[in-house]
Amino acid sequence: MALRIPLAKLTKADGRVSEVEIRAIEEIMEKDLRLNADSRKIAIQIFRTAVQSPESFDSLAAQFADAFRNQRQILELMVDILMRVAVSDGKLASEEERMIRSAVQIFRLPASFYEQLRSRYMKTGKGAYDVLDLDPSATDDEVKKQYRRLVREYHPDAIASKGLPEEFTELAEEKFRAIHEAYETIKKSRGMS
Known part of the structure; x- marks a missing residue:
């Protein structure tokens, strides 16, 4: 369930977790990850705990990077999910952008990967x-x-x-x-x- 922990911190970046972000996460859990009802309940509990965790986004992202250090595709997919949730409300807050850029650096992905995602989800580029x-x-x-x-x-x-x-x-x-x-x-x- 490490996948959802950095995500929880991102959703709180603009001061609160919005209903739009919650719906985006639920959609990812159901449609993309295909979690059944029980797995979604567990994931939501972990998510809520992570939102309140005193650990920083960067610390959680570093833990995720350590867990998947030799699996670039997983790291890229994590950044993709972060971006999708961040822009689910139609904008990319500066703190959300800072966090995603930080994840890209922590995951040792090229800066162009971030720009590619930003263009894709913000309909620019x-x-x-x-x-x-x-x-x-x-x-x-x-x-x-x-x-x-x-x-x-x-x-x-x-x-x-x-x-x-x-x-x-x-x-x-x-x-x-x-x-x-x-x-x-x-x-x-x-x-x-």
Whole structure:
């Protein structure tokens, strides 16, 4: 249940946990993580405890990073969830942004990953290129190479083979679909075969 602990601190970043953020978390638990009713109850109890915990966001993020230090996909998925919940109310508060940027640093992810997520969820930036972490000036070969790399990295079978809980496989499948859709969008816009 370490997945929800840094998330709890993020929701309190703007001073209170809003109903919109709670609904976003419940939706992630139900639809993305596919937790049953009993598991959701346990997760909500852990979440409530974490909100009141005296530990800092950075401390909890560091614990999460230690637990998944060799599994970059899981760290990226955690940042993705943090961003989704942070923007669920239609804005990204400065303290929420600070926390997510901090998580990106603690997880040792590139700053471009944060920018990619921010563009994706705040509806700014270059869309499909952001999903593939590419600049629109990338050549067709660079697009194909990056697409193939990401597909290998996020393929559900690759994630499942690591023995991770099913909830991570579900999130990887969502990321995998987003990568494929972005690639198809770029291919179509460029007339690539």
